Amino acid sequence: MGRGGMGHGMGAGEKAKDFKGTMKKLLSYMGAYKIGIFFVMAFAVGSTIFTIVGPKVLGKATTEIFNGLVGKVSGGDGINFTKIGQILLTVLCLYAVSALFSFIQGYIMTGVSQKMTYRMRKEISEKINRMPMNYFDTTTHGEVLSRVTNDVDTLSQSLNQSATQMITSVTTIIGVLIMMLSISPLMTLIALLVLPLSMVLISAIVKRSQKYFKNQQEYLGHINGQVEEVYGGHNIVKAFNKEEDVIQVFDETNAVLYQSAWKSQFLSGMMMPIMQFVGNLGYVGVSILGGYLAIKNVIEVGDIQSFIQYVRSFTQPIQQVAQVANMLQSTAAASERVFEFLDEEEEDQFAENPTPIEGLNGNVEFEHVHFGYHPDHIIINDFSAKVKHGQKIAIVGPTGAGKTTMIKLLMRFYDVNSGAIMVDGHNIKDFNRSELRQMFGMVLQDTWLFNGTIEDNIRYGKLDATHEEVVAAAKAAHVHRFVQTLPNGYNMVLNEEASNVSQGQKQLLTIARAILADPKILILDEATSSVDTRTEVQIQKAMDNLMKGRTSFVIAHRLSTIRDADLILVMKDGDIIEQGNHNDLIKQNGFYAELYNSQFAQASSCA
Template structure:
């Protein structure tokens, strides 16, 4: 099939199946560049980010001061005990109480600040993900058909769901965590120096060990995060594909093959996800072990300095708390680094999608569709899905308004290709397609497509009421216009028998109406839209004879006075066509009306006679 050949060449083979995506060992393509793009998206929240920073730093500073003040309480208790043993006044509970109340106040303020910054950051991350989803949704409508011909639905949906969710969650956690960790690290270092520079120097010796371990783990873990996101998209694609066609899978006993293919991809997802989470999970226990070594050294040195009267007993307790607080932000920054890898991997996939090549939706000085009649001309058209493989060669034809044009040929001949060119889903390589003398490239795409109405073999109805489905082609239509369109499509009487009539909700697959009724509803939709040019893909092969007659009559009503392109499967239905285009291997091999083509005794005559003989033998 011509269009199949075009669609299945090139990177199509690289786009699917268990081997698609980056290998589990491949790193993110542009970590720094992706984070720059993400920061650009966050730049619109500069004011909110300033207050997030302010409250995060404020909350952290108040939290940092606490241990030193608590150390004073410990010193008071120690001095009181020593005084009591020596026969003195003992502990000053009033002073200890004041210290504790002051410390409690600091911690309450710190908690309030942390709550405010968390609230602000949640709003920023959710607004960012909302904007990204909105841009992806808008982007989809501007992308060329070629993109969707070379990607699975699940692969695209994964960008909107998994990747944006991952981005939002990790962004919310990592941004504030990084601010508080850096502030804590600096603040704690200052407080430690104020207690004892010597003890601080000893405590800092654990830093090179910590940083070396973190760096090694990060290098090992970074390469698995993108692989995890890639394979997650593939798993989603396979599940979506199999779920939508589960009846076919069962009918052909392909359950084992499907499970095998899924398990191959799922194993790769498991492998990359397990490794990324394993390395991420190593951070905490390793850092805790290094931190505990630091506590032992600090406790021994602190006791010695207290005996030497260089520091107070409470300072030892404060310093140990600060050592714990000093290693904690290092651990947190290590976790943030891992989250940033996940954020970058998800962001990169989202930005890759947003940066995909788009169709030109508008043109300078576009031609207006107002007043156009529907004359169509193919002027020496050449086209190939790949530039080096032209499948439509030098095709020319003139169609007058109101004429019925049939496109016939064996399966895979390229009939749908002509329709895609006419509606500018693809552009011709050379030559031109003209509507009323205007090149289709001189119209804005959306306005050009307003001229067309489509009734395809694969009916599409969305989850909603029957009325809304019919109004899809003309959203401002009145109820009376909807009913008139339904009557013209010979579906009004059927709709009246349904519970709720025109307000009955169709389910997601529209399985609560038959195939023939779906087709009649799509015809009603096209009648209501009142297009100048019709594209009809005969869809009567899967319905009974009585329904087929109904659909054919509805189509005849729809085609009256309109230029119509009919993709014909049963040649007996298009004998009255004004022009028949006969396709074979992508090319137009014959054209003319039924009598002219039969008289030529060529490929069309061969097709027609073979169908006639088949019908006779069946009878």
């Protein structure tokens, strides 16, 4: 089943290595949605403008009420409610249009961000199938999954929030500043004087809280990793009585997380009260100066009310711009990781003039093959062998000898450095990779079954197979009788880890899958070491059925099972040091004979 833990993905405060380059690439990637983004900007600006104009118009209603009251005291007509009603109706229409525009831009932006996320995930999914195997051999599964899930989600959410927020915030700052200046340049100057004070206080808090946020995210990752690890190995923890040690480590990590989280949340929570305090100082100054200017008939009474509303509206978008700037750092970091993955080197999937696989028998020839995972470290030196259709080839050797490497070369997971591997006289490089792999069937020691019915898992070898063909393959694999004993038979659902069937039963199901695929060439990694003797006999019978009439490459662990092989390749330290059939290799009294006799001696001592 799967390897590697789930990656922690983006951490708080993580920054891109090349912010400008990544943002440029992201904007280029978003070019496909430029029409939608244009309308988002237009509606966001429109919504903001209508909101900004509102307080100025509403101030006229306040002035009208004030003038009416003053006029009534002086013997005038009093308050003109008709005019006030018209003003309020105008304000209502302005805010209604603003809300409508805001809804439209939010709807469009959500569509754009989700389409981009869908496209990104689709491209990553397709990219995975074009990646060379050496990438996955050197990268954890969790790291790849983190880019598909965490990084793409971070990108989607931050874009959806930050793009429109940046537009509205900048428009609000500019618009509000213009409206404030139109009322009174002097009052605007007083209002702006409090900004440097608030910026100094906020920057001091951010600087102090940043290290606590970083620690909080780091230790949150430690706790998640520990919980995942302990949960996965819960039985082992109990078996070795390590519960107290596990709890102690968790408590220590949790204590650090508590302190970091408490301090970071406390400091960040101080920002709003401080901003409100500084803002209130500004309101006091504006109110006193506004009252003085109103007495001097420089401005109207309603202008004071409008101006106070604008001051309130001015500080909020400045905070939002600062938040968006911080959010863009994580957006750039997530984008960089996604684009790095999408820019990874791909293996060539198609040959120039591909050889069709129809009519091929399965004759395989190795011609002076040289290979190394690194060019300066060759592990297979000048290997040659001829394998005829229907022959059984065994690959034996100690752990780490390079047995699996031979299989990877056959399947073109890796290409040879020099020499060639031929199938029926055609170089495997002359086939399209996907078609070449159609000729192979694999039954590996590490069984892979997915969350689905038993029938779906067997049918994975041939997706258009009928139920009767699935049953026939199951019978050939000696698994049909077992399936019939299950609650829902072939419709029983295997869980995520396929742990509701035994290891031997999983192996038989993978053999049934290979039988159904009906490949020309078989690759078998004997998986009988972890099952009981009776199940081993069943698996061996199923594998014998599978190998009939097919070219078979068997990675052998128990040498007693491959004595009838037509050719045995003996590997040590990456090189093929001996080859021949069982009797010839025993007579040579070399490394194979030593391996075989040691296993026989172990079996005798156990008996």
